[in-house]
Amino acid sequence: MYENRSAGRVRDKAPYFFLSYAPAPDPGDAADGARPAADKNVKEFHTDLTRAVAGLSGSLTPSALGYLDAADRGGPAMARALQSSHCFVPLITRRYFTDVYCGRQWTAFVNRARRGTLVPALWTPVPTTARPLPVDLDLPVPGRPVTPMPVHDKALDRYAKGGLYGLRQYPEHPEYYDQCVRRLAQCIVQAARRAPRPVPDDAEFADLDVPDAFATSSWHPLGIAVLAPDVDHLPPDRGDTKYGNEPRDWQPFSDGLSSPLAQRTAELARNLGFAPEIRTYDEAEAVFLGQREATSPWVLIIDPWILHDRTVADRLRAFDARDLPWVTVLTPMADDPQTRQSRDRLDALLRSTLPRRLSTGRAIQRGAVAGIDNSEAFNSRFLELADGAAQQYLNRVPLPSSTTSPSASTDSQGDQEAQP
Template identity: 70%
Template sequence: MDASHFDTGVRDESPYFFLSYAPALPPGDHLDAGRPAADKNVAEFYIDLTREVVRMGGSLATTSVGYLDAADRGGRSTTRALHRSRSFVPLISRRYFADPYCGRQWYAFTHRRHRGVLVPALWVPVPTTARPVVVDLDLPVPGGPATPLHVGAETLELYAKHGLYGLRQDPDHREAYAQCVRRIAQCVVHSSNTAPEPAADRTEFVDLDGVPDAFAASSWHPLGIAVLAPDIHHLPTDRRDTKYGAEPRDWQPFSDGFGTPLAERTAELARNLGFAPEISTYDEAEPVFLGQRETRSPWVLILDPWILHDRTALDRLRAFDARDLPWVTVLTPLADDPQTRHARGDLEARLRSALPRRLSSSRAIQRGAMLGLDTSEKFNSRFIELADSAAQQYLNRVPLRSSTRPSASVERPTPASGGPVAPASDQDDSQGDQEAQP
């Protein structure tokens, strides 16, 4: 079947899956210059997926299996397919979350009255905080009692590292790509067998222009920023007061001319990364850290080691360290004054005494952040990496509404939000041949 002659919009009003993606416009084109044809790689993936669905579904007719949104993104055939499709397969990429029509399609499908199944497919790896909704980007699995088709561990790693687009482009990964397509097709077929067929006469929206964008900026990801530092009235003996203010949030360890407390500067950096930060003192955050109050976000704890001269603060931090809190990351800025430089060895010893469990079980990058960051540049770099790590750990411990596991069959869920940038593992989809892809 030649992709260049493939009809990407099916005539049937009840497709088994709706393939949603962000189209790449040819150079020089604009959104108001007409709708682009389906991208070549996307159209070919659609064909591959359709063939597998037909093969697994037995008697399904090829022309009534899927719907590929291409030339009619906001038109009647698209809204019809969103009303009637059994499953929704978004091709996830950074561009996907920036496309308002993709956001509207996502919202329309997940807010239908009748049940449907989300089957997210990773097209290009995306940083965690570039995802404005909670979405599981592991290779999907069908809900029980279906047994997932076997996919090798190496293939799962390749899928996470390269996405479907990357696997398609590498001749050495053809079999890995085929395994992933078969698993996604299995999820589609399973959803067609388990989700009730939508009523043909039920219309919940006429077009997508009036549907909210599920990826709007209002759904930024919450991030707690807690500060454990002395204030000017509770300093260790002989500690100079030039770095401190009336409360812990006023602490300014770095003398780089900005004159802004570190907590506020960190919050601004967090907002640039797609977080919605909230600054707290350690006193305010401690009930969450000790399990007395449920967390609703990942956290970053910014620690001044000078406070560990206070025995009470040392004991409180040891109690924090004793708990398994992977969704909290700890960063220790070292003030750039001579007194701190001279006391660095003593301060590091106090940190090792306060955080023994974390220091023995963490990765090297985390240990370095806990034992001291002596410039604002180092602090900013580590914050970007480790805030995302905390965000990912947080996502791992909360239910994923968009998973294709049994809980993913949704019926008018609350608006999707929550889920957070992992620079270390991100694969930029704006370079080379990938610039032309969603």
């Protein structure tokens, strides 16, 4: 994997960044084993980013500042650039996490002896469950003492929803794309200024005989907790047609499907790439109250009828008082006549028990807590909110993509050169 060479020349010729990219196969290329060329849009982005880095760094040789991985995948030029580059810029797409070369490049860079910096760039949207390892896909921000390049709030929103590719297709405000590129360049220049210099006995990669960082990752775990009565513990006068022998048997919707809601929710979770585990609220409560460490995001499904039990309502208020963005709450409203007639009373119970959940967060989150009236709406809410809970959970994990270097917090000379 490695070969020892003198690294004296690396200090002068090291690229500021290595742009790691998963090219799409060319369906019109009949040659067996032919390497796909880089996408035209990606080439143009690489040029734009290189020019921005050159402008912020004051370099007179912009062509040597950024290496685009495409034509020489796995070859010696790629290995030299990967070993010497100060920053690794993965251009994130769904395909990126299924590309074996990208996975090997990631492994080689994060495990090389001389520390570098990961600066992820979102090209197209990627659901949380399509990311086999934690990756922060917000637009990077340089560390102190640098003042971040200004980026319009709408540009940040469009970057999060459509990535850089989406910004390129937005002609009404071309400055949004430019702002995001300059912010990325600012982070790259700062990291390069802070990077340690190579020493003479540094090793260079001779090949990519390393594991694929994405190949060994498993599905994301997801807890699904159910808070509902069973047939032996129903509120007074509540009909038993929606219930079974345990809370997990609850089925609020009459849509022709006989399986319990929790089981069907687990099937939706598997379709999203989750590994779901169904629990009752009693089994999950220790996690929700901070008495046991959370090892996954959670979805809590509540039958509002159970809130007639004051003890249960008090326990749920304790849950509501905690800030748990990695737990999403869904409240299905059963479609039987008794539930429809009692809707006002059930709404009042929800408001008194879950005031925090009903007054904070996004509108879709508040609406899911307030009540979901049919299985189609439940499925739609779950698909969006489960992914959001997973991202919130991953945000709790320290990520290797920070653009700051703890060993260089006092080195501000280069930082000032990255300022606008």
